[in-house]
Amino acid sequence: MKTMKNLARTSALALLGALLLAPAAQGVPPHPDKLTYPKFTYQPPSAKEYRTVLKSGPVAFVAEDRELPLVSINVALRGGTYLSPAGKEGLADLAGYLLARGGTATKTAEELEERLAFLAASLNSGYGPDRGNVSLNLLAKDLDEGLAILREVLTAPRFQDDKLKLRRDQLLNDMKSRNDDTADIEQRERGFLAFGEGYYTNRYTTKASLESITREDLLAFHRRWVDPRNVTVAVAGDFGKGVSRAQMIAKLDALFAKWPYKGEAAPPVPTPTHAMAPGLYVVDKDVNQGRVSVMLPALARTDPDYDAALVMNDVLGGGGFTSRITNRVRSDEGLAYSAGSGIVGGVWYPATFRASFQSKARTCAYATQIVLEEMTKVRDAEVTDEELQTAKSSFIDTLSRNFATKAQTVNVFLDEEFTGRFAKDPDYYRNYAARIEKVTKADVQRVARRLLATDKVAVLAVGKKDDLLNPDPKHPVKFPELTGGKLTDLPLRDPFTMKPLAPAAK
C-alpha cells in the first residue's frame, strides 16, 4: 500500500524506473490473496475399485503398490471389549493381544517371535472397545510364509501359559500407575461422567478379573468370536514377483477358507443409556496445572446434522489456530498450550462434545468461563462468511491426505465397510466435498443451538482443588457458579478394584 502511494507522488522519470523494475515486483505479489493458482479438483478414489467379496466370506479391499518391497495385511474383527463377560474384564484384551504373542499350534511363542523378527515382519493383534485387529507387515518375498503364519495365528493360537502370566504381570504393573498421571485420571472420569459406571467402556480390568482369566477362557473366547463371518480385510503393497491382484485375492480367500471351528457373529456394540448430569466435578490431585473438560451429549455420525456439527465445531474450537476457543484461551490470554473442542460423531451411538484445556490451577475457572462464552456466542450469532469458508476448506481441500498411500486408502474403505456406511452410502467420500459445501451459516447456528446447551454442561477439573477454587485475583471467577453452584468431589479410585477410594484413605 505504502509503495503505491509513494509511486503516485514520484516524478515521471522515477515512475519509468519503477516500471522497468516491474517484472520482479509482479513476481512477488504484495499479499497472498493476490496469488493465482492452477486449477485442481481432487477426485477421491472409490471403494468399489478395491472391494471384493472372498469366496470364503469376508469382504476384502486389495490394492497393488510396488513402490516399496513391502506388503501389509489388516484383518479387522467384529467384536470388542464389550464381549468380555462381567467378572472377566480384560478377557477380550488378553485374547486379542496374545493371538500374536502367545504362539501357535506348531510354533511356541518364542519360535514365532524369533521367526517374525528374523523376517523383519511386524505382526500385531488386539481388541479395542468396538473392534479387533490383526495386522501383518512384511517384505513381499516372504508373503507366503507370512500368510501361513497368519492363518495359524487366526485358527490355532497356542495362548501359551507363561505368556498369559507375563501379560497379566505387565497389566498389573500398568494398573499400579492408574492414579499417577492426571491425564489418565481425567480421561477415565470423563468416561464415567459421559456414559455411567455400568457402560462397557467403563468396566475396567481389575486385579481380580485379571487373575480369574485362564487359558481355557482365552481359547473359548477365540473360538467363539474369531470367525470369518466377523472379518473384513484390507491388503496393500507389493504381492511379490509375478503375483497379480487376482492371485493375491485367491491367497486371501484361502486364508479364511475351511475354518476349523464354528464361531458366532458378534452382537452389536451396546448403546449407552446414561444421561450426563450437569455440574462441576473435581478430582483433587497435587499438581501445578489443572486439566479441564467441558462436556455435553452430542450426536451420532449418521445424524442429518453431522456435517453442520463438524463445521460448527471447527469454527468454535476444532480448527486449531483458526478457531475461537484456541484464539481466546491460548493466543489472547496465554492461559493454555492446548485449548479447543471436539465432536466425535459416534459410529454406533451418539458420542459427546468436549471442549478442553490445561491451565495453571488458579486460572482454570477463568478459562472455563471463556470457553462457555464462546459456546454461547456461536449459538447466539451466525459465524462469519470467512469463518465458514475456512472451516469448509479445512475439510474439503485436505481430503486427499486420507488417501496418501494405498495402505491408507484400503484401510479407509475397510472402515467404511466395517461400520456399515458403505452399505448405506457407497460413495460417501465421492460426495464428501459437495455435502460439506452445502452447509450454511444458518445450519451452523441451528446445530449450535441444538448441541451447545451451556446450562447443562458437565465440567470435569482434575488438579489441586484448593487452587482450582482460589482464582487469580486478576480474574476472580468462582468456579462452581459456572455450573449453577453445584460441585461434586470425585475421589480417586483404587487402582486394583476401580472402586472409589474413601477420601480419608488417600
Add this chain to the structure above:
Amino acid sequence: MTIRRQILVAAAATALLLGGPAAAQEVKGEEHVLPNGMKLLLVHRPDEPSVSAGWVAKVGSANERVGMTGISHLFEHMMFKGTKTLGSKDPKRDLEIIEEQETLRGEMRAEESKMRAAWRRGEVDDLMKPENKTARYKELEAKFDALVKEQRDLLVKNEFDRIYTKNGASGMNAFTSYDMTAYFITVPKNKLELWFWMESDRLKDPVFREFYAERDVVYEERRLRVESTPTGKLDEAFDSIFWHSTPYTWPVIGYASDVANITKQQADDYFATYYAPNNLTAVLVGDFDKAEALKLATEYFGRIPRGKTPPPEVTTLPTKWEYDLRFEGEADTNPTAEIRWRTVPFQHKDSYALSILAELLNGRTGRLYKSMVLPADAVATQAYAVHNGFVGPAKYAGSFVIGAEAKEGQLPPEVAAKALAEIERLKKEPVPADELRKVKNNVAANSFRRLSSNFPILLQLMVNEAYGDWTEINSGPKKLEAVTAEDVARVAKTYLVKENQATALVSRKAGSAPSADDAALAEVPEQVRPMIKQALQQLAAEKDAAKLKEGLAQMETQAAQVPPQMKKGFELLVTKARERLAELEKAGDKK
C-alpha cells in the same frame, strides 16, 4: 484437537529411528544453494496430489546459554505470529504499540528485579503467585494489559494460519530440539507458490507480536509436559546431570524462570543471528515440478539477505568424567532403572556399531527382554535400549541408553545390575551371526517402512540435514549393514564403561499409590505396617529357594507364639513367602 508447535523430547525410546532407508531404496534429492546461502532440497514423489514442505534452522537449545534457556522453542512459537503484511489491520499502529509495550516491560523488569531480590532475602515465597507482585508492578501490568487490548482490536487473529487453512493446507506445525528447529506443512499441489510466499514472508519480515502472552503459553506448555507429569521433573534433573559440561545440560523447553523472563530484544537478536538464510535448509517432498520450484525459491527466498555475521559455532566439547554417576529419586511412578553412557555424535564412525548394539538389546526378541522380562524369575516388565534417539541430542555428543521398569517386588538396583550383566556379556562373547542378521534385517525393513509417504521422508531429511548431512538417509543404512560382530564387542568395551556411565534409580514415592500388596497391607495394624512392608520387599527379592524354605519352616513353628497385633502381618508374610517359594521352585525346574 490440534496440538501445534511442540517440542520433541528425546526420552521416548519408542520413537527410535535409526537412520534412513536400505541401500536399494535411495531418496533422490536434488540439492541447490541460493546466492544468499539458503539450501534447497527437492524430492519428487507424485503419489499424492500434495507437497510436504518444510525448512529447518540449524539452531536449537544447544545454542543457548543459562539465563535464556528455552529461547529457541519460544522463538519457534513466535514465528507463527505474523509479519509486516499479515496479522494486523493497522501494521503501523501495531508496531508502535509493540514499542510502547517494550518500554513498559522495561519498567516491569526493574520491578521484577526488586521482587527477585526480595525472594533472595526470603521476604516472598513464590514469584509466580499473583499476590506477591508489588503494587507498582500491578500498576504497570494494568497499563500493559490496556495496550494488549488495543493491539488485540487491531489484530487479524492468527492470519498466518487462516490463509494456509483456507487454501487447503494442513498439518502446519514445528518442533524444537537440542540441535534444530523445523517448520513444516502439507499443501495441495497447485498451492506451492503460496508456501513460498508465506515462508519467505515470515523469514523476511516477521513481527513478534503478542510476545508476552505467547511466553505464558510456553510456560503452560512447560507445566503440561514437565511440571505436572509424574516423572517430568525427575527426567529433567537426570538429563541435566548426565549432560553436564555439554550444551545439552539444560532442557529444550528451558528452565522455568528463564522462560518467564526471556525478553523480546533477546528474541530479535536471536532471529538476526540464527534465522539468516545461510543457516537454513528448505526441503520439498511431493508432487511438483523441480524447475518451477527452483524458480520460485530463487524469486521468493532469494529476497532475504544473507546474515551479517555467520552463526557462532558451538565450541564446548564434553569433558570426560572418570566416575560412575548415580542419581536416585522418587515419583508417582512404577520403579525404574535407566543407565546411560556418553558416546559419540551423529555420523561418528562408531555410531553405527553402537546403533546395532542397541538393537541387539532392544525389542521383544532383544537380549534385555529375554533376560529381564521373559524368564520365570523376571526382574522387569518392560525393557529398552537406544543409541542417539531420533531428534535427540546428537550433533555435539551422543548417548547410549538402556532401561527397564521393575516388576512387582523388584528394586531398581537389582534391575540395573541385571541390565548391566547383558552389557558385560556383549563385551565378552561375540554376537552369533544369526542374531546379527536378524537385527540388520529389521534395520533395513524399517528403513523402507519410513519411506512410504511424503511427510516421514521430509522429516528425516530435515533432521539429518540439521545434524549435518541429509545424505545420511541413503548412506546410513549401508554403514549399519557393514557392522561386524567384532565392531559390536569393540564399541561395547570402548564406550559402555564405568567412566562414561550414569545410572538413574527411580522408586515410587511413598504412599503415592497402593502397590499390589498394599490392599493386603492395609489390613495390618498401622504400627507394624512399615516393618511388614520391609519384610515383604526382602521376600520378593529373595532368590535362594533353600534359604526361603528354611525360613518358612521356622516361621510356621513360631505361628502359635505370634502376638495378636502381629497376627495379620505374620499371616501375610507366610502367604507371600509360600508364593515366592513356589515361584522360585518353578523357575528352578525350568533350568
